[in-house]
Amino acid sequence: xxxxxxxxxxxxxxxxxxxxxxxxxxxxxxxxxxxxxxxxxxxxxxxxxxxxxxxxxxxxxxxxxxxxxxxxxxxxxxxxxxxxxxxxxxxxxxxxxxxxxxxxxxxxxxxxxxxxxxxxxxxxxxxxxxxxxxxxxxxxxxxxxxxxxxxxxxxxxxxxxxxxxxxxxxxxxxxxxxxxxxxxxxxxxxxxxxxxxxxxxxxxxxxxxxxxxxxxxxxxxxxxxxxxxxxxxxxxxxxxxxxxxxxxxxxxxxxxxxxxxxxxxxxxxxxxxxxxxxxxxxxxxxxxxxxxxxxxxxxxxxxxxxxxxxxxxxxxxxxxxxxxxxxxxxxxxxxxxxxxxxxxxxxxxxxxxxxxxxxxxxxxxxxxxxxxxxxxxxxxxxxxxxxxxxxxxxxxxxxxxxxxxxxxxxxxxxxxxxxxxxxxx
Amino acid sequence: xxxxxxxxxxxxxxxxxxxxxxxxxxxxxxxxxxxxxxxxxxxxxxxxxxxxxxxxxxxxxxxxxxxxxxxxxxxxxxxxxxxxxxxxxxxxxxxxxxxxxxxxxxxxxxxxxxxxxxxxxxxxxxxxxxxxxxxxxxxxxxxxxxxxxxxxxxxxxxxxxxxxxxxxxxxxxxxxxxxxxxxxxxxxxxxxxxxxxxxxxxxxxxxxxxxxxxxxxxxxxxxxxxxxxxxxxxxx
Numbered sequence: 055x056x057x058x059x060x061x062x063x064x065x066x067x068x069x070x071x072x073x074x075x076x077x078x079x080x081x082x083x084x085x086x087x088x089x090x091x092x093x094x095x096x097x098x099x100x101x102x103x104x105x106x107x108x109x110x111x112x113x114x115x116x117x118x119x120x121x122x123x124x125x126x127x128x129x130x131x132x133x134x135x136x137x138x139x140x141x142x143x144x145x146x147x148x149x150x151x152x153x154x155x156x157x158x159x160x161x162x163x164x165x166x167x168x169x170x171x172x173x174x175x176x177x178x179x180x181x182x183x184x185x186x187x188x189x190x191x192x193x194x195x196x197x198x199x200x201x202x203x204x205x206x207x208x209x210x211x212x213x214x215x216x217x218x219x220x221x222x223x224x225x226x227x228x229x230x231x232x233x234x235x236x237x238x239x240x241x242x243x244x245x246x247x248x249x250x251x252x253x254x255x256x257x258x259x260x261x262x263x264x265x266x267x268x269x270x271x272x273x274x275x276x277x278x279x280x281x282x283x284x285x286x287x288x289x290x291x292x293x294x295x296x297x298x299x300x301x302x303x304x305x306x307x308x309x310x311x312x313x314x315x316x317x318x319x320x321x322x323x324x325x326x327x328x329x330x331x332x333x334x335x336x337x338x339x340x341x342x343x344x345x346x347x348x349x350x351x352x353x354x355x356x357x358x359x360x361x362x363x364x365x366x367x368x369x370x371x372x373x374x375x376x377x378x379x380x381x382x383x384x385x386x387x388x389x390x391x392x393x394x395x396x397x398x399x400x401x402x403x404x405x406x407x408x409x410x411x412x413x414x415x416x417x418x419x420x421x422x423x424x425x426x427x428x429x430x431x432x433x434x435x436x437x438x439x440x441x442x443x444x445x446x447x448x449x450x451x452x453x454x455x456x457x458x459x460x461x462x463x464x465x466x467x468x469x470x471x472x473x474x475x476x477x478x479x
Numbered sequence: 480x481x482x483x484x485x486x487x488x489x490x491x492x493x494x495x496x497x498x499x500x501x502x503x504x505x506x507x508x509x510x511x512x513x514x515x516x517x518x519x520x521x522x523x524x525x526x527x528x529x530x531x532x533x534x535x536x537x538x539x540x541x542x543x544x545x546x547x548x549x550x551x552x553x554x555x556x557x558x559x560x561x562x563x564x565x566x567x568x569x570x571x572x573x574x575x576x577x578x579x580x581x582x583x584x585x586x587x588x589x590x591x592x593x594x595x596x597x598x599x600x601x602x603x604x605x606x607x608x609x610x611x612x613x614x615x616x617x618x619x620x621x622x623x624x625x626x627x628x629x630x631x632x633x634x635x636x637x638x639x640x641x642x643x644x645x646x647x648x649x650x651x652x653x654x655x656x657x658x659x660x661x662x663x664x665x666x667x668x669x670x671x672x673x674x675x676x677x678x679x680x681x682x683x684x685x686x687x688x689x690x691x692x693x694x695x696x697x698x699x700x701x702x703x704x705x706x707x708x709x710x711x712x713x714x715x
Contacts, residue, residue, distance in 0.1 A: 120558070121545025331559040384498075384507070392498050419552060420508050424559035431564055433504070436511025437552045 076227040080172060083164045083232070097195065104196025107189050110255045110341070111182070112333040116140040126203040131176050132284040134269060136212030138176040146202035150194075158194040159187060164232050172222045174210065175230070181257035181274050184235035184250075229270040241351075248348025251341055252277075256333070261289035261325060262298075278355055281411060286473050287324045288411040290404075293355040297407055300349050308346035309339065314428025320404065321397055321423050323416055331424035368464070373453025376446055380438065381454075389458045395433045400458035410465045413451050414473040417442065444470040502571045508556060509568070517572045523633035533566075533573035534624030538651065538701045540565040547650040548643075579631040579681040586634070587674035595675030598668060599629075608663050609696040611672070614656075618682065625702045634677035641669040652700035659697060 108114075108125075117140045119128040127142035127149070142149035150158070157168040165179035166172055173179060182190075215221040235254055237246050252258050253274035263271045264280035279291030279298070290297035300308050303319065310317040312334040315327060322330050334342065378387070384396040391398030399405050405413065420437035423429055438447070444467040451470075455462035498504065503516075509528065514520050517528030528536060542548040544557040544565070557565070585592060599619070602610035612619060614626055621628035629637075643649035644661035651657060661669070695702075 119546075120554075121547060327559055395498065395500070395504070419555050420511070422508060422556060422560055425561040425564045430561075431502075431505055431567065432560075434506065434508025434556065436508045437556065438511075439552060440512070 076223050079227040079231075080166075080223045083160060083166065100192045100195045101199045102196075104192035104194070104199075106336070106338075107193045107255065108196055109333055109336040110251060111193070112256065112329060113143070113193075114332045115328055116176075117143050123203050123205075125197060125200060126205045127207060128205060130208075133176055133212075134283045135216040136210065138174050138210045138212070139208035140177075141207040142203065142205045143197050144200045144203040144205075145198045146204050148204055148206050149202065150197060151202065153194075155191045155194045158197075159190045162190050162193075163187075165226065165230060172219055172226060174212075174222065175225070175269070178257040178260050180230055180271070181254050181260065183230075183233050184254040184274075186235065189255075225268060225270070229268065242347070244344045244347050245351060247341065248344035248346070251337075251345050252348050256345070258292070262292055263289075277352060281409065282325060285325060286411055286475065287415060288407065288409050289325070290407055291355070292349055293352050295354065296356070296403055299352065299354065300346070301352070301354060303346075303350065305343055305346045305350065308349060309342040310428065312337070312342050312345065313339075314426045315423045315432070316429050323421050323423070324412060327421070327424045330426065335424075335426045335428075369453045369456040370449055373449035373451075376442075376450040377453050377457075380442075380450065384435070389454065396435075399454050400460070405454055406460055406462035408463055410451060410455070410462075410469060411473050413454075414447060414465070414470050417447050417451065418474055439474070444468075444474065447474075502567060506568055506571065509572075512552075516575050516577050518577050519631075519633075523635040524639070526633075526636050527579075527631055528572040529575035529577045531573060531627050532621055532623045532625060533569045535621070535627040535701075536569035536572055537566055538625065540569060542649075542651060547652070549648055578683075582631075582678050582680055583633065585674065585678035587670070587678075591671045592675045592678060594668070595671035595673070598664075598672050599675060606663055608660065611676075613696050614699075619676070619679070620682065625699075628681075629676050630679050631681040632677065634673045637673035637676055638669060641673065642666070645669070654698045654700050656695070656697045656699035656701075 114124060116129055116131055117127050118124050119126070122128060123144070125143040127140050129140045131138045131140060145151045153168050160166050161168075161173060161177075162179060162182040162185055165175065165177070165183070210217065235250055238249070241249075257274070259271050259274045259277055261282050262279055263276040264278070265271055265283065269283070277292040279289055279294070281288050292298050292300070295301050298320075307317040307319055311320055311322065312330060314335070315322045315330045334345075337345075381399075385391050385399050386396075389398060389400035389402075391400075397404075407413075416435065418437060418439040420435040422434040423432040425432060442450070447470045448465045448467045452464040454460070455465065503510075510517055512520050512525045513528050514525065519525060519527035539548065540557055540560075541562070543550065543553040544560065546554055548554075560568075587595075598608070599611040602608045602613070611629060614622070615629050616622050616626075619629040640649060641661045641664070644655075644658045645664070645666075647658070649658075664672070
């Protein structure tokens with residue numbers, strides 16, 4: 055009996071200690087930077103810099119509803135744990151009117167709201183935590199300069215236990231610490247600027263890395279690619295030149311892709327098209343060059359061996375016929391495409407990536423590259439969702455993946471069905 | 480059957496002329512479903528674009544982009560296109576003058592079509608339902624630049640659009656006059672209006688006519704859209 059009591063006591067002590075550690079880790083706010091006082095003469099420049107940084111941080115994409123007032127929130131972000139609704143960032147009582155720059159910094163750096171609530175990491179504070187305090191203040195000054203929009207925040211709709219602050223506290227204890235961005239003295243100032251933009255503001259790893267079962271990434275340095283949850287687009291690896299690595303690209307082509315959405319070697323589609331349209335097209339040439347320098351210098355990591363010839367799809371007659379009927383007029387009988395208009399499919403690394411999620415989405419939904427100043431009148435591809443069956447899509451993609459010297463694995467109708475989702479039927 | 484027809488049309492559109500850098504080439508993504516030159520898809524669900532008023536087409540492109548209208552494929556295609564390009568696309572299709580096919584043989588009863596014609600031409604003053612012709616013109620060929628014609632549209636399409644306005648699936652810039660009209664009609668009245676309209680031939684080379692400045696029976700937000708609206712989705 056006494057031994058049982060002792061064991062019970064030990065369990066209680068361990069539990070209390072565990073709760074204390076989780077609590078301490080979550081309250082351990084890093085607030086030692088004080089806001090830098092800004093003279094009125096600097097305010098306009100600060101607001102302009104803040105607008106630039108807010109764009110670089112891709113805040114628009116989540117904090118604006120389609121057709122809604124910019125930054126007034128309301129967009130539903132679907133996650134594997136339920137729906138998170140992005141809040142209103144305008145200086146209305148329903149938004150950030152009562153916030154101070156200290157509150158805003160705490161949200162970005164520590165992931166906690168003004169009232170102390172823990173914030174869900176759909177808000178990429180695991181990246182923003184490394185923002186410079188001066189940048190946070192400028193972003194806040196810009197948001198406070200917007201016209202106030204009265205728009206109540208919508209409550210998140212997360213499943214139990216993910217809707218509990220205690221569960222979030224445990225998640226944070228496991229996967230989040232406030233951090234500062236540290237310059238790497240071994241690298242050039244340009245590389246360091248690129249690292250800051252890619253790892254911190256741009257939060258590129260939010261898509262370009264794999265998430266574990268708790269939805270956590272391996273950290274902002276991991277850009278090795280991953281399937282984006284719910285959206286089911288594959289964000290290709292930036293470490294692998296067979297996927298989206300740019301180690302062998304000239305700098306100007308990386309800049310062109312991020313600035314205009316098109317380059318000689320690629321066209322952005324899907325979620326990356328949104329990133330270009332909402333964020334990177336607004337960045338300065340020098341910042342884009344810095345991002346290019348950083349991305350070009352990423353360590354090369356190959357995802358396994360190239361697929362063997364046996365695994366490659368056998369080009370079926372059915373696939374060849376579908377290609378001739380549906381695709382060849384624009385993409386060419388030999389997959390050569392039309393320069394500046396329709397991407398070549400022969401020798402196009404995006405065609406060979408596994409999983410083939412993006413190919414399926416593009417065939418089913420079609421798409422335009424985003425309108426940008428460098429590409430104001432993009433060409434488009436029609437959606438085929440209503441006219442091609444899962445088997446049709448699988449056959450034509452398998453044909454493309456096994457033609458013109460390509461040796462990528464076949465696509466099955468089951469895969470097409472999985473990526474098609476309920477909406478595009 | 481409709482799938483087979485759509486397949487044939489799509490293949491036809493894709494087997495177009497050799498590459499030329501034209502706006503027609505740039506909107507192949509549209510004509511894949513809406514038919515060559517935007518003359519309408521074969522199955523009644525993809526409406527004609529050719530010859531519709533440019534302002535109307537521009538408003539619909541924006542309504543899809545900004546998700547006031549809901550059709551996932553359209554929403555996705557337009558999500559990242561800015562107003563300037565949507566203007567160009569709208570103007571291109573508006574300027575096309577391609578012949579209309581003869582109307583489909585009427586399937587509805589004569590009684591239903593009579594009820595439809597009465598609503599189209601006279602409305603129902605007792606319930607303050609305006610006649611279609613009050614805004615869309617006596618010839619129902621529309622009024623530039625924002626009010627579309629009502630002829631040459633399939634019955635299924637008309638039913639679907641009026642139904643969508645009635646239940647809030649299709650929206651326009653507020654005040655949403657067509658939502659108000661559609662909500663004041665009973666479902667069988669919508670069916671009657673669609674049946675009669677779809678059975679009318681389109682006058683040859685019909686152009687939108689009438690005085691765009693003439694007053695309308697109810698206010699419509701789509702007639703004077705703020706072009707550089709702060710609410711624009713793309714381009715920021």
